[in-house]
Amino acid sequence: MKYKDYYQTLGVERSASAADIKKAYRKLAHKFHPDVSKEANAKEKFQEIGEAYETLKDAGKRAAYDELGNAYQPGQDFRPPPDWGKAHGDGQATFDDMDLADLFASLTGARHGGRAHGGHFPIPGQDYDVAAAITLEQAAGGTEFEVNLSVPEPGADGYMRRVSRSFKARIAKGASEGQRLRLPGKGGKGLNGGRDGDLYLIIHLLPHPLFRASGHDLYVDLPLAPWEAALGATVEVPTLHGAVHLKVRPGTRSGQKLRLAKRGLPNPREGIGDLYAVAQIVLPAELSEHERTLLQQMADGSTFDPRSHFKEAAT
């Protein structure tokens, strides 16, 4: 079993009062609560804080934790002292392959009339939220996402132990950014007849080198040479299912969105999203002598003033 310093996690002294522990927890919870925090490691950090607080807020568990001693470094392998199990449980735990959090969770069961599965109150299994990062192509065509979970389950001795579970979730085509999917009963095991928890997948679309998704619509930059934008052209535009030809009308402006119907992501209920090619007028990185001459001729011969509205606004 790995030692965890719950006092250090909450940033309090071992002699801290219950009020100080609560205050320290609240402060850290405000910063790292995954439902409101934007910190990169918020979920893991909040889990550590919650685990420490679950033990230290309860006077009985805190006393049991203190009796483990403080001669260890966080992460160091250790075993509870002899007779510790008898004093705080039923003395039958072997502590092999046990996690400190699960050990203290088991103590709750012991005090409720038995160990994890020996109590009388149905306890629902824990729900889990897992981010599913998939590509746009996987979202468009549907995919299978492998889920690897480490969940606490009661062992043969009734004490909780971490168990690895792996399975694949079939994600039907049409997923979009932020969408939630539910896998009933795939979370933590319920105890004493409580229902099994659920697993929630949160879809995250990985950045694509060309396309950007907005719901089920896709956007792609369409670079155009000034003469293509001015005179019109037929250009090749990539889609998720291969390139198509797009007719660019004469006089197309930069930023104008050209719609390619039903070339976006499939919507599981309402057809297919659209693809928008966003016109971007670009210049060659370096002008050849001939290009420079042609552009100069245009500058000399044109009366077009792109800033005429400045003058109108000033008058």
Added chain:
Amino acid sequence: MRIEITDALWLDEHHEFSLTEFVELSGLSVDELQHLVDCDALLPVVAVNPAAAEMAADLSAAEARFSAQCLTLARAASRLRNDFDLDTNGLTLTLRLLNRIDELEAELLALRAQLPRSAR
């Protein structure tokens, strides 16, 4: 080793939960849900129909159903209520703000997608 494959269910506006299911999955109590419905922070599905709205607003008298889309925010509000000991008013305010953040983030995402890559 053969890995089991499970179908994932969409939590979208096309899927609904009964009151009992919604209470069980969200972790909110019927009283808390009633308060959220009274404050218009959460709308049962049938309330979209004006004729049934009044009846559905009383969760004890109607077989209210909730859109699966609401479940994500309801679960988040329920977790925040547990972790910060929020009272019913705090819970309602939290749900409203989470809803607003959700709308704004969706809007931001849509606008960002429309910006050319060079401007992002």
